[in-house]
Structures are given as structure tokens and as C-alpha cells.
Amino acid sequence: xxxxxxxxxxxxxxSLVVISFMAFVLIQLPPGxxxxxYIATLAASNEVVDQNTAADLRARFGLDQPMIVxxxxxxxxxxxxxxxxxxxEWQQPVGDLIWERMALTLVLTFATLLATxxxxxxxxxxSAVRKYSIGDYIATFFSFLGLAIPSFLLALxxxxxxxxxxxxxxxxxxxxxxxxxxxSLAKVWDLIGHLWIPVIILAxxxxxxxxxxxxxxxxxxxxxxxxxxxxAKGLSEFRLLMKYPVRLALNPFISTIAWLLPNLVSxxxxxxxxxxxxxxxxxxxxxxxxxxxxxxxxxILLICxxxxxGSLISDILLALVDPRIRLE
Amino acid sequence: MNDTRDPFAPRLARRAVLQGIAGAAAMTALPGALRxxxxxxxxxxxxxxxxxxxxxxxxxxxPEKPMVVTPFxxxxxxxxxxxxxxxxxxxxxxxxRMVGNQGLVRWNLQFTEPLPNxxxxxxxxxxxxxxxxxxxxxxxxxxxxxxxxxxxVFAVEDCAxxxxxxxxxxxxxxxxxxxxxxxxxxxxxxxxxxASPYALFLDLMATPLxxxxxxxxxxxxxxxxxxxxxxxxxxxKQANVSDWGALFRIKCxxxxxxxxxxxxxxxxxxPWVVKEPYTGGATRVTMERNPFFWQVDTxxxxxxxxxxxxxxxxxxxxxxxxxxxxxxxxxxDRHIDTLQNKPTLSQNMKKGGYRLVxxxxxxxxxxxxxxxxxxxxxxxxxxxxxxxxxQALSLGMDRKEIxxxxxxxxxxxxxxxxxxxxxWFNEKLGRQYTEFDKAKANAMLDKLGYGKxxxxxxxxxxxxxxxxFSIDVIPTLYPDLVDVLELVKRHWADIGVDMKVxxxxxxxxxTRGDNNxxxxxxxxxxxxxxxxxxxxxxxxxHPQGSRYAVPWTxxxxxxxxxxQEPPESQKxxxxxxxxxxxxxxxxxxxxxxxxxxxxxxxxxxxxxxCLAVNNFGVVKTNLKNVPxxxxxxxxxxxxxxxxxxxxxxxx
Numbered sequence: 013x014x015x016x017x018x019x020x021x022x023x024x025x026x027s028l029v030v031i032s033f034m035a036f037v038l039i040q041l042p043p044g045x046x047x048x049x050y051i052a053t054l055a056a057s058n059e060v061v062d063q064n065t066a067a068d069l070r071a072r073f074g075l076d077q078p079m080i081v082x083x084x085x086x087x088x089x090x091x092x093x094x095x096x097x098x099x100x101e102w103q104q105p106v107g108d109l110i111w112e113r114m115a116l117t118l119v120l121t122f123a124t125l126l127a128t129x130x131x132x133x134x135x136x137x138x139s140a141v142r143k144y145s146i147g148d149y150i151a152t153f154f155s156f157l158g159l160a161i162p163s164f165l166l167a168l169x170x171x172x173x174x175x176x177x178x179x180x181x182x183x184x185x186x187x188x189x190x191x192x193x194x195x196s197l198a199k200v201w202d203l204i205g206h207l208w209i210p211v212i213i214l215a216x217x218x219x220x221x222x223x224x225x226x227x228x229x230x231x232x233x234x235x236x237x238x239x240x241x242x243x244a245k246g247l248s249e250f251r252l253l254m255k256y257p258v259r260l261a262l263n264p265f266i267s268t269i270a271w272l273l274p275n276l277v278s279x280x281x282x283x284x285x286x287x288x289x290x291x292x293x294x295x296x297x298x299x300x301x302x303x304x305x306x307x308x309x310x311x312i313l314l315i316c317x318x319x320x321x322g323s324l325i326s327d328i329l330l331a332l333v334d335p336r337i338r339l340e
Numbered sequence: 341m342n343d344t345r346d347p348f349a350p351r352l353a354r355r356a357v358l359q360g361i362a363g364a365a366a367m368t369a370l371p372g373a374l375r376x377x378x379x380x381x382x383x384x385x386x387x388x389x390x391x392x393x394x395x396x397x398x399x400x401x402x403p404e405k406p407m408v409v410t411p412f413x414x415x416x417x418x419x420x421x422x423x424x425x426x427x428x429x430x431x432x433x434x435x436x437r438m439v440g441n442q443g444l445v446r447w448n449l450q451f452t453e454p455l456p457n458x459x460x461x462x463x464x465x466x467x468x469x470x471x472x473x474x475x476x477x478x479x480x481x482x483x484x485x486x487x488x489x490x491x492x493v494f495a496v497e498d499c500a501x502x503x504x505x506x507x508x509x510x511x512x513x514x515x516x517x518x519x520x521x522x523x524x525x526x527x528x529x530x531x532x533x534x535a536s537p538y539a540l541f542l543d544l545m546a547t548p549l550x551x552x553x554x555x556x557x558x559x560x561x562x563x564x565x566x567x568x569x570x571x572x573x574x575x576x577k578q579a580n581v582s583d584w585g586a587l588f589r590i591k592c593x594x595x596x597x598x599x600x601x602x603x604x605x606x607x608x609x610x611p612w613v614v615k616e617p618y619t620g621g622a623t624r625v626t627m628e629r630n631p632f633f634w635q636v637d638t639x640x641x642x643x644x645x646x647x648x649x650x651x652x653x654x655x656x657x658x659x660x661x662x663x664x665x666x667x668x669x670x671x672x673d674r675h676i677d678t679l680q681n682k683p684t685l686s687q688n689m690k691k692g693g694y695r696l697v698x699x700x701x702x703x704x705x706x707x708x709x710x711x712x713x714x715x716x717x718x719x720x721x722x723x724x725x726x727x728x729x730x731q732a733l734s735l736g737m738d739r740k741e742i743x744x745x746x747x748x749x750x751x752x753x754x755x756x757x758x759x760x761x762x763x764w765f766n767e768k769l770g771r772q773y774t775e776f777d778k779a780k781a782n783a784m785l786d787k788l789g790y791g792k793x794x795x796x797x798x799x800x801x802x803x804x805x806x807x808x809f810s811i812d813v814i815p816t817l818y819p820d821l822v823d824v825l826e827l828v829k830r831h832w833a834d835i836g837v838d839m840k841v842x843x844x845x846x847x848x849x850x851t852r853g854d855n856n857x858x859x860x861x862x863x864x865x866x867x868x869x870x871x872x873x874x875x876x877x878x879x880x881x882h883p884q885g886s887r888y889a890v891p892w893t894x895x896x897x898x899x900x901x902x903x904q905e906p907p908e909s910q911k912x913x914x915x916x917x918x919x920x921x922x923x924x925x926x927x928x929x930x931x932x933x934x935x936x937x938x939x940x941x942x943x944x945x946x947x948x949x950c951l952a953v954n955n956f957g958v959v960k961t962n963l964k965n966v967p968x969x970x971x972x973x974x975x976x977x978x979x980x981x982x983x984x985x986x987x988x989x990x991x
Contacts, residue, residue, distance in 0.1 A: 044847030051884065052846040053430040054596070056817050057674060059974045061596065062549050063883065064508040071507055098581065101430065102620035103590045103599040105580065112621035171659065175666040184623060191624050192616050285655040290623045294655040298429040
């Protein structure tokens with residue numbers, strides 16, 4: 013096991029080097045550079061950048077140098093000094109910008125995860141055990157509905173209703189007065205009060221698909237001989253379910269942990285943008301659109317690292333949960 | 341709407357007679373007229389601080405002769421928090437427009453002449469090479485330190501002209517390739533000297549790009565400058581940046597970069613100062629009143645009336661619309677002023693408790709089509725470069741249909757040039773070839789040698805190729821222009837000309853233009869109210885703007901070193917414009933510009949569709965002193981010159 017982990021960790025290093033280069037190339041691939049995009053964005057509001065200033069900016073950010081030189085400057089800064097550079101747009105260290113957003117992103121993601129799993133697992137088990145009952149039909153109906161509605165649309169509709177019909181404020185994670193206030197109990201309460209809207213919107217589609225997966229997995233297991241055996245031995249129905257079929261049906265969930273970690277950063281971007289959530293997703297999209305090289309590069313690097321770590325974790329967990337899986 | 345509240349009507353009449361002397365505009369600064377500000381009031385919160393001894397008394401905070409602002413409707417009351425919206429990225433100018441319009445001079449409401457602002461008066465010598473500005477004695481930065489001639493000399497000589505900070509000097513300070521010099525005459529007098537006549541300097545100082553002289557407080561920004569702080573290298577190391585220039589930008593900002601609003605410690609002379617800064621992770625920006633703001637109303641009350649400004653940051657422009665509709669923005673036009681939004685906004689006026697104000701377009705043309713007459717392919721160049729070809733296309737366009745369908749009838753056929761009603765309006769430049777005459781267009785095209793047609797009825801060039809070109813347009817930026825082009829495509833197909841509407845992303849649009857790779861491109865044509873400030877459609881002046889001949893613009897900008905030599909008519913206009921820029925007498929300047937417009941009309945380089953359509957903004961019903969109509973321009977950075985410091989809330 014240890015040998016396996018060590019090997020996987022060592023493999024990550026060359027993967028990351030390749031990924032960092034690819035990321036840098038990909039971000040540069042669209043025509044123009046940060047300064048072009050900057051001029052174009054301002055032009056959208058009929059604003060003009062002094063031509064002398066534009067040339068000046070390009071030289072200042074080193075955008076007039078060949079790409080390989082720019083990459084070398086960037087990657088050596090990270091490797092030798094742990095310095096991810098300054099964001100072109102904000103003139104702030106990239107590390108600070110990302111971490112500032114990560115805390116709330118974690119809160120939102122885990123709240124969504126809890127809600128998704130907390131709803132999906134019991135409902136999935138229930139609709140498998142009571143197959144074709146009224147309850148199963150209702151669960152199935154709503155889970156298909158949840159799958160079919162894009163979450164950003166749900167967000168937009170909810171926001172429109174709230175704003176125009178009920179005159180309520182939606183969007184953001186805090187009320188006006190707590191926005192930049194120091195943390196306090198009242199602020200946490202305020203956060204919880206705002207959190208449920210994005211959590212529901214984000215959880216709807218996830219819950220729907222999980223219910224379907226759980227139901228299908230359970231149905232596969234329920235008819236197996238070991239279930240009958242266990243029942244014959246006189247185990248209570250609840251214990252029986254939890255101890256054997258549910259445990260096996262959980263395998264696919266564990267495999268998805270690999271996607272969970274990168275999703276922390278890049279998941280739910282559209283919903284976060286629509287709802288103006290102060291999470292990492294919108295910042296990532298923004299940096300890609302404005303070709304803010306260092307910020308976008310750091311984000312991509314972070315997401316890739318998390319994917320690698322996530323798949324390692326899920327491999328290890330799978331081996332632990334299901335003894336049938338071998339690591340060789 | 342009565343006349344005094346309509347800034348557009350008086351400006352037309354007045355501009356013709358204006359000779360650069362302060363007129364009786366709706367809002368006029370009267371320097372020196374009032375010395376009785378000791379009787380004036382201040383905001384209750386400040387009065388409390390004064391009472392507690394934490395702040396100097398009002399009389400000590402104001403300059404000896406504060407700038408007196410005549411409120412637009414009436415003297416207001418203190419208090420309230422004004423809400424405005426920003427977009428998540430690159431929207432720093434949304435703050436500048438509201439707060440940061442404090443140059444040496446400012447525009448009047450009519451956008452016709454500069455008025456005293458930081459400078460209480462000025463003198464210009466006979467040949468417009470020397471400008472002497474008299475500052476306000478006792479004026480203070482927002483931290484209470486005096487604002488003097490030293491600050492301006494520092495900002496110009498040590499910052500703007502420092503090649504480690506600005507690789508090339510910002511262009512408003514440059515004429516004929518040479519930067520001007522700022523010298524201190526005494527504590528409150530500063531003189532700008534230029535090598536050649538520069539009459540336009542005063543106008544430019546009223547625009548955002550002319551704000552450098554008042555941007556950098558010497559006592560604060562000096563600490564990041566090696567000339568004044570030999571130990572600046574330590575600060576640079578501490579901040580972990582590459583050089584002092586980068587540190588200076590982070591701390592002191594520049595005219596239009598986000599970090600201008602990212603440092604609450606930097607003193608300014610704006611009515612409100614940053615409290616919660618505009619940074620990468622921010623969800624809100626707030627600004628509080630500047631206790632040392634140097635303007636008062638006619639009763640001597642210190643401005644601003646409104647206590648604070650709160651800018652919410654939306655990642656998505658649609659959610660800004662929702663905020664506007666539900667009445668959670670007090671004054672907003674940015675990002676929501678598209679024609680498609682107008683019905684929704686009008687519908688919800690009552691519910692949201694707001695009114696709509698009209699923003700007068702400062703542009704001339706809604707949809708200027710720039711054919712690349714310096715095309716790289718000689719055959720294309722021959723076709724697009726032919727004046728008769730462009731004239732035929734212009735005649736083959738049904739402008740009325742476009743205006744009715746896309747702009748709901750709110751415009752009129754137009755080519756280019758100052759807007760009708762402007763004293764420099766040029767009938768020929770504006771309205772030639774705007775009639776719809778298919779027969780004549782066809783005849784002209786036949787005569788040009790494009791008479792042969794293919795099986796689809798499309799015309800062929802003499803070399804057998806189809807008469808075809810593509811027009812670049814950015815759909816995310818100007819969705820209406822895509823609609824216009826789709827209609828134009830149909831009209832031109834009727835006269836046998838094939839065109840492709842090339843919808844592309846905006847960075848690609850710019851790259852294609854910079855590389856001279858485009859057949860044609862569209863963009864709104866500026867220079868309708870400010871022809872001197874943005875003449876890109878009148879001759880090849882702007883490398884990113886005059887897209888009909890980018891190589892000629894490079895020739896002009898580089899003084900003949902780069903690009904391609906333009907034809908005689910262009911060279912004449914370049915020379916004439918340089919002359920006009922050096923002429924301070926408005927009447928003489930107008931005569932010179934008329935020659936430019938006449939030459940441009942003869943050359944017929946750009947092809948227009950219709951006059952730029954007025955925009956609109958929402959203003960909450962209880963926000964007063966906001967004009968019902970004001971210009972919409974970057975050089976008149978709305979609503980800044982309408983003086984938000986004198987807006988106030990009732991109840």
C-alpha cells in the first residue's frame with residue numbers, strides 16, 4: 013500500500029510539469045493578450061485607453077516577450093520562491109486573491125455536498141426498496157425534473173420571482189451590513205440564512221442524479237443471494253440493508269471523490285455568477301476571460317493538482333471499503 | 341421639459357457664441373464670489389467629530405475660496421447612502437465616473453467649455469504654449485495635508501514624465517512629440533509650458549485622461565519614489581514586487597487601473613474616499629465623504645450632500661438589471677442602458693420607484709462601417725478602395741427599414757460628422773448618399789466593371805471572383821450591430837453584392853484590426869459632440885479606431901516613420917487637424933475643421949447607417965439635483981460632470 017502511494021505521488025510531479033505548460037499555452041491560445049482584452053473591455057463602455065499607456069502596460073507585464081520566456085519566468089517564480097506572481101488586473105498577489113475566496117467556497121461546497129448526500133441516499137434507498145410504490149413514483153418524478161432543469165435557469169427564475177414578485181433580496185452570501193464586517197455569531201447566522209438558496213439550487217441536479225444511481229445500484233444488490241441468506245438468518249430489515257447492499261451500492265460515490273476536489277474550485281461557476289456568490293468560480297472565469305495569465309494559470313494548476321490528489325484519495329478509499337479491489 | 345432643465349437646447353445656441361469665457365451655464369462655479377462660508381454648515385457626522393475635537397473646524401478644512409457649486413435644482417440636505425452597481429471585472433471606470441472627476445478644470449453641463457475646478461482660474465498666453473493655473477489657497481488632500489503647486493509638479497515631472505514609471509509620457513501632456521513642462525511659480529501657481537501651440541490642452545485637462553496633474557499627493561506617493569525615498573528598495577522587497585514602478589502603481593494607482601481604488605490610505609481630492617477597496621475578491625466597494633472636500637453650495641454648505649456611496653459588484657450584468665428593476669440602484673446607466681432593456685425598465689418604473697433620464701449620445705454614428713481601403717490583397721484594395729463602390733453600397737442600403745426595425749424609429753439616416761445642431765455640423769459629410777436608390781446603385785456597380793453575374797445573381801469582379809467581403813463585428817459587445825448587418829446583407833444581396841457578417845470575439849477583432857487583416861469592420865462612430873477629442877472618422881488618426889486605413893494611422897502617429905504614406909487628402913487633413921489643435925480661438929478652429937470635414941466628405945472613406953441613438957439611465961425618484969438629460973461620453977465621464985456631490989436624497 014505504501015509503495016503504491018509513493019509511486020503515485022512521484023508520478024504526479026512530471027504530470028504537473030506537463031500540465032503547467034499546457035495550461036499556460038492554452039490560456040495564451042486565444043488571440044490577443046491581457047492588454048488587448050483590457051482595451052476591448054473598456055471600449056465596451058466607450059472608454060479609451062491612452063495609447064502610450066497601452067504599450068507601457070504590455071512592456072510592464074512582459075507580454076511583448078516570447079511565450080516560452082514568459083512561461084519560464086512564471087514557473088521559476090513558483091518553483092524557486094513559491095511566488096505565483098501579481099494578477100495583471102488587480103495588481104495583487106495571486107495567492108492572496110485565491111485564498112480570500114476559498115473559505116466561502118469550501119463552506120458552500122460542503123453544505124451542498126451534505127444536502128445532496130443527505131437527501132439522495134435515503135430517498136434512493138427508499139425508492140429501491142419500495143419499488144413502484146407511490147413514494148417511488150413521486151421520488152422518480154422529481155428526480156427527473158431536477159435532472160432536466162439547468163441549475164442556472166432555476167437560479168434565474170428564483171431570483172426574478174424573489175426580486176420582482178416578493179421584493180426580496182437574493183444573491184450574495186451576506187446581508188448588506190455584514191458584508192465586510194468581522195466574523196461574529198450574527199454574521200454566521202446571516203450566512204446560514206443566505207446559504208440555503210444557492211445550496212438548494214446547486215443540490216437539485218446533484219440529488220436527482222444520485223437518487224437514480226443509488227436506486228439502480230440497490231436494485232442490483234437487493235435480489236442477490238446474500239441478501240436472502242441474511243434475511244433467512246433473521247437479521248432485522250434495517251440492519252440488513254445498511255450492512256450489506258447499501259455498503260456495496262456506495263462504491264460509485266467513492267469513485268466520484270476524485271471529481272469532488274477540483275469541483276471545489278471550478279464547480280457551479282454559472283450559478284455562482286448568476287447569484288453573485290463570492291466564491292472562487294467567478295474569479296476563475298473572469299481571469300480566463302480577461303487573460304489575466306498568472307491568476308488563471310494558478311487556478312488551472314490548483315484544479316489539476318486537486319484532481320490528481322482526489323483520484324489518489326478515491327483509489328485508496330475504494331481499496332479500504334471494498335476488499336475485492338486490488339491495488340496492483 | 342422646460343428649457344433650463346434641458347442642457348441640450350441651450351448648448352446649441354451657446355456654443356456658437358462661446359469664445360472660451362465662462363458663460364451663464366446652468367451650473368457655474370463662481371470663484372471668489374462667496375467668502376461667507378464661515379456661516380456654512382457641514383454634515384452632522386463631521387460636526388460631531390469637530391465637537392469632540394477629533395477634526396478641525398470647517399473653516400480650517402475648506403480653502404480660502406472654496407469652489408462654489410450652484411445646485412441643479414436647489415440646496416440639498418445631508419445624509420443617505422447612494423447605491424450603484426459595478427461589474428466584477430475591469431469596471432474601475434464606473435467608480436471614476438461617479439467620484440473621480442477632479443481635474444484642474446472640468447466640463448460644464450453642456451459639454452461646451454471647461455470651467456474652473458481645482459484651478460480657480462487660469463491664463464493662457466497668446467500662442468497657446470503657456471498655461472498658468474491658479475490653485476485654491478488652503479485646499480487640502482483628504483488626509484488634511486495641503487494641496488499645493490508642488491503636488492502638481494511632482495505628479496507631472498517626477499511621475500508622468502518618469503520613464504521608469506511611464507515608458508512613454510501620457511499623451512495629453514505631449515504635443516508634437518514633446519512633453520510639456522510643469523513649473524512652480526509659487527505655492528498656489530503652476531505653469532505648464534509646451535514647445536509648440538497646444539490650444540486643446542485645456543479641454544483635455546477636463547477629460548479623465550488629463551487627470552495626472554491632480555492624481556498623486558507628493559507627501560504620500562513620494563515615499564514610493566526613489567527620488568524622495570532612497571530606501572524605496574526595502575519597500576519593494578517587502579511588498580515582493582519587481583521594481584518601484586510596480587509598487588508605485590499598487591499604492592498610488594493610475595488614472596484608469598483598478599488599484600486607483602484599491603488603497604484606502606492614499607489621499608485624494610475626491611468628494612468621497614475609499615473605505616472598502618476595489619480588489620480582486622471584493623463583493624462591494626464603499627466610499628465615505630471626504631471631510632476636507634473643497635467645494636460648497638451657494639449657501640456655503642460643504643459638499644457632498646450624500647454621506648456614502650456603496651457600489652455592489654455583480655458578476656453578471658443580468659443581475660444588475662434585476663437590481664435596477666427592483667429599485668436597489670440609486671443612479672445607474674452603465675451596463676444596463678441597452679435598447680433591449682428599455683421596455684423592461686420603463687414597465688417597472690413605478691414599482692421600482694425610479695425615473696429614466698436621457699443620456700445624449702456624444703457619438704455621431706450608431707454603426708460606422710469601415711471598409712479596409714488599405715487591404716493587403718491588391719484586388720480587394722482596388723474594390724474597397726474605390727469611392728464609387730462605397731457610394732453605390734451606401735445607396736443600396738435601406739436605412740429607414742434598419743432604423744424602424746432595429747432602433748424602433750429613434751434615429752435618422754446619417755454618414756459621419758458632428759451631430760445636426762452642433763455648430764460644426766457638415767451637411768455633405770453627414771447626409772450624402774443616404775437616400776435609398778437601388779437603380780442608381782446598380783448602375784454605378786455596372787459602370788465599375790462588376791456587371792457580370794454568377795448563377796445566384798451575385799456580381800463578379802473582372803478577374804472572375806465574386807464581389808464578396810466580410811464585416812467584423814463583436815456580437816457580445818454590440819448585439820444591435822449584428823442585427824443591422826443582417827439587414828444590410830439582405831439589402832446588398834438585392835444589388836448583387838455578397839457580404840458575410842463575421843461575428844467574432846473581441847480580442848480577435850482587435851488583433852485582426854492591428855494586423856490589417858480585416859476586409860471591413862463596424863464600430864459606433866464617435867466625435868458627434870466632441871469632434872476635436874475623437875476625430876478618428878475624419879482622418880486616419882487612431883490605430884485602433886480608424887479601421888479603414890490602419891497603416892495610414894501608424895504613419896500619422898509615428899510622424900512618418902511607420903506604416904504607409906497616406907494620399908494627399910489625408911495628409912492635408914492631418915496637417916489641418918494639428919493646426920486646429922493649436923488654435924485657441926474657437927471660431928478660427930471651426931473654420932479649419934470645416935476644411936477637414938469637407939475633405940473627409942469628398943473622400944467618403946467610411947460608410948454610416950444612422951445617427952447614434954440616445955441612451956438612458958435610471959435614477960431613484962427620491963434622488964434630486966440630477967439633470968433629466970446629460971451627455972453620455974468618456975471625455976465627459978457621465979455622471980461626473982453633472983456633479984454627484986450635489987445630488988441629495990429627499991426623506
